[in-house]
Amino acid sequence: MSDWRESVVPIIHHSKIKVPYTWSVGDTGSKFLRALRDDKKILANKCPTTGKIFCPPKLNSPYSLQPITEWLELAGTGTVKAFTQRHYESRAIAPDAPKITALIELDGATQALPHFLGEVDFAKIKIGMRVQAVFREDPTGHILDIKYFRPVGV
Numbered sequence: 001m002s003d004w005r006e007s008v009v010p011i012i013h014h015s016k017i018k019v020p021y022t023w024s025v026g027d028t029g030s031k032f033l034r035a036l037r038d039d040k041k042i043l044a045n046k047c048p049t050t051g052k053i054f055c056p057p058k059l060n061s062p063y064s065l066q067p068i069t070e071w072l073e074l075a076g077t078g079t080v081k082a083f084t085q086r087h088y089e090s091r092a093i094a095p096d097a098p099k100i101t102a103l104i105e106l107d108g109a110t111q112a113l114p115h116f117l118g119e120v121d122f123a124k125i126k127i128g129m130r131v132q133a134v135f136r137e138d139p140t141g142h143i144l145d146i147k148y149f150r151p152v153g154v
Contacts, residue, residue, distance in 0.1 A: 036145040047066065050063045053110045080127060085122050086099045100120070102125075117150070119134070131149035
């Protein structure tokens with residue numbers, strides 16, 4: 001007895017759909033993004049139970065589920081924990097975006113922040129390399145108001 005799926009010829013419809021939408025980043029995300037945009041400051045917040053420090057900040061701790069209300073300002077420096085290089089272009093990524101992405105543990109934070117690295121040759125990047133935030137000249141209230149991180153001392 002043959003399977004019915006063997007006799008079915010699929011019909012594929014090719015199309016494109018554009019669905020514009022607007023969403024809120026909430027009070028926690030808004031406070032974080034306003035600090036980036038208005039003051040070029042990187043904020044984090046601290047779990048009241050575990051002491052873990054989150055950047056970007058979280059409304060509730062994923063560990064204790066407790067609301068997080070304690071805010072901290074980070075210095076904007078950190079350590080590269082992992083990195084990779086993009087070898088292709090994508091419409092989803094700004095054409096001027098750096099091709100190197102890293103996990104950066106900001107000084108004072110307990111979890112890594114994924115972001116771009118700039119002003120550095122890929123061959124010279126090392127795990128443990130110290131980096132500092134470089135801010136855009138025209139901030140808009142987006143995580144990319146941090147243009148990228150560059151090696152400390154550049």
